[in-house]
Amino acid sequence: MxxxxxxxxxxxxxxAGSAVGLGNIWKFPYIAGEYGGGAFVLIYLITVLLIxxxxxxxxxxxxxxxxxxxxxxxxxxAPKHKNLWKFGGFQGLAGLFIMIFYSVVIGWxxxxxxxxxxxxxxxxxxxxxxxxxxxxxxxxxxxxxxxLAFIWITYVLTKGIKGGIEKMNxxxxxxxxxxxxxxxxxxxxxxxxxxxVEFMFAPDWTKIDSNTFVVAVGHAFFTLSLGMGAIMTxxxxxxxxxxxxxxxxxxxxxxxxxxxxxxxxxxxxxxQYGSGPAQGPGLVFISLPAAFYEMGIIGNIFAVLFFVALGxxxxxxxxxxxxxxxxxxxxxxxxxxxxxxxxxxxFFYSLGVIALLSxxxxxxxxxxWNGKSxxxxxxxxxxxxMLPLGGLVMAVFIxxxxxxxxxxxxxxxxxxxxFDAWYFSLRYITPVAMFIVMLSLMEIL
Ligand code: TRP
Numbered sequence: 001m002x003x004x005x006x007x008x009x010x011x012x013x014x015x016a017g018s019a020v021g022l023g024n025i026w027k028f029p030y031i032a033g034e035y036g037g038g039a040f041v042l043i044y045l046i047t048v049l050l051i052x053x054x055x056x057x058x059x060x061x062x063x064x065x066x067x068x069x070x071x072x073x074x075x076x077x078a079p080k081h082k083n084l085w086k087f088g089g090f091q092g093l094a095g096l097f098i099m100i101f102y103s104v105v106i107g108w109x110x111x112x113x114x115x116x117x118x119x120x121x122x123x124x125x126x127x128x129x130x131x132x133x134x135x136x137x138x139x140x141x142x143x144x145x146x147x148l149a150f151i152w153i154t155y156v157l158t159k160g161i162k163g164g165i166e167k168m169n170x171x172x173x174x175x176x177x178x179x180x181x182x183x184x185x186x187x188x189x190x191x192x193x194x195x196x197v198e199f200m201f202a203p204d205w206t207k208i209d210s211n212t213f214v215v216a217v218g219h220a221f222f223t224l225s226l227g228m229g230a231i232m233t234x235x236x237x238x239x240x241x242x243x244x245x246x247x248x249x250x251x252x253x254x255x256x257x258x259x260x261x262x263x264x265x266x267x268x269x270x271x272q273y274g275s276g277p278a279q280g281p282g283l284v285f286i287s288l289p290a291a292f293y294e295m296g297i298i299g300n301i302f303a304v305l306f307f308v309a310l311g312x313x314x315x316x317x318x319x320x321x322x323x324x325x326x327x328x329x330x331x332x333x334x335x336x337x338x339x340x341x342x343x344x345x346x347f348f349y350s351l352g353v354i355a356l357l358s359x360x361x362x363x364x365x366x367x368x369w370n371g372k373s374x375x376x377x378x379x380x381x382x383x384x385x386m387l388p389l390g391g392l393v394m395a396v397f398i399x400x401x402x403x404x405x406x407x408x409x410x411x412x413x414x415x416x417x418x419f420d421a422w423y424f425s426l427r428y429i430t431p432v433a434m435f436i437v438m439l440s441l442m443e444i445l
Contacts, residue, residue: 010166017169017316019255023223030283036207044216052220058398063235069327070229092324094228094386099348106314107145116303120293154345172312179309192271227390230320384441392434399427
């Protein structure tokens, strides 16, 4: 089967669309808050450059050389033990699993777009009550918007690489960037902007321990969409003579700058109008709406725009989370794109309903094991086990299994003198780091 090709810009926007997601705008600001601001941000930036960037290139290379779905690419590139290595491609399942909770969260965002139009909570307590009421009692609303998210994502997937994924990213990504830049510019005019900058960049080394490193690497992986074959699958549709290193650079650059812009903007608003930075996962759904309320009518406009941007970020990531398995069934089982997209869609949709219910009173108890709800378990298994494991497998695969001269012939001209450093790090540093991170995230260490 011939795989469709992205245009050059289309590839960068689609891959950046995958990377820029809820992780950047929802998760990054609150973990930066939780782990002490500047010192965490600095460690995060270093891990993105040292580990994230090098695995990004390795993952791209597998797709670029393989030119097929993940499983087939692994199989084709392995000189021997093909049946073993093809399991590397089944990492794509992690994407479907992530979607189980990701699409529920996108549903919340849709709901917030609609309600922010007319109503914002006047303080954090009220905001918290509204959020928790939705989360713990309102099955109908959550189900309604979860269904919308499922329909949107599945529809785009049925339209394929060019007419679906590329087209959506060409519209949504520039819009998202415009919204964020506009709101960020406004934030720079407020008095508290300086405090936000200080919070994000002034390092307080007392807050740093080994856990900070683990959280930073884990997040670098998640935010760059690494370890499950999203980037790999998109790279199978890259133009033939593309420069992988330049592409990887753009994706990492866009992903990181958007996280920082979003963080600075949110913290400025929270300092100026709200309760300050340290807040858990509820940051964007609780503290932020209450801060927008203080801005008056412009707050409603900002709130809607903000949630639209967040929703766009989530949708462009979602298609990349499902596409690897969609491709797999198309290539290996000769399914039509329609059948494959709808089947994968229904898979995450139905398990998503269970994830949604696992936060609702009355269902919660039956759907909680060891103190973690089904929703939290999915997050834990994917982010703490499957993604680091995927990164480890990809690094070992390119570092030791695929013939060096094959890797070198493509990357030496693109990386220049840095090729040897990259190859060394991929063989000896990245796998060890990934292994340690995985054990710590699993709370074994
Ligand atoms: N990177 C996205 C985010 O930051 C999430 C995501 C999309 C992802 N595709 C992925 C995470 C593949 C891991 C692997 O929200």
